[in-house]
Amino acid sequence: MMKKYSAALTLLMTFSVIANEPLAITGFSVEEIETLDAKGKVIATVAVDTLPSTDIPVLERNDVLDLVKIKNSKGEVVWLDTYFVQLNKGKVVDLPCYKISETGAKDKRETGTMGFGGACENAN
Numbered sequence: 001m002m003k004k005y006s007a008a009l010t011l012l013m014t015f016s017v018i019a020n021e022p023l024a025i026t027g028f029s030v031e032e033i034e035t036l037d038a039k040g041k042v043i044a045t046v047a048v049d050t051l052p053s054t055d056i057p058v059l060e061r062n063d064v065l066d067l068v069k070i071k072n073s074k075g076e077v078v079w080l081d082t083y084f085v086q087l088n089k090g091k092v093v094d095l096p097c098y099k100i101s102e103t104g105a106k107d108k109r110e111t112g113t114m115g116f117g118g119a120c121e122n123a124n
Contacts, residue, residue: 023058025070027086035078040065043078058087 028048035043052073059077060069067079068087 021088023061023068024088025056025058025068025080025085026054026088028084029086030084033080033084035072035080036067038062038067038069038079040067040079040081046072055088 028051030048032045032047033051034045037043050073052071056070058068058070061067062069062079066082068082068085069077069079072078
């Protein structure tokens with residue numbers, strides 16, 4: 001019985017540590033990336049190799065413009081577009097489930113969704 005409680009406590013502590021992990025860049029989807037200012041204006045295009053190695057801590061996140069602020073290899077603060085970076089924490093977007101319409105009694109019922117994935121299995 002103690003083993004179960006111990007295992008459950010260890011698992012709970014592991015998940016709480018992961019949840020409190022700071023946001024960081026773990027990789028890039030391009031070989032060259034545009035560095036931006038706080039308003040999203042392009043400052044320069046640089047090779048990803050010139051940026052710090054992976055697990056770059058994110059200093060700030062602008063959700064309106066989808067930008068993240070980091071320090072480059074020279075210690076300068078720059079912003080990057082989140083479209084071109086891989087973050088250790090993803091953004092979760094809840095989409096509504098839409099039922100596929102049926103036109104008549106002769107329709108064959110197909111189980112499927114409008115491309116929103118497994119969360120919509122019960123929509124049809």
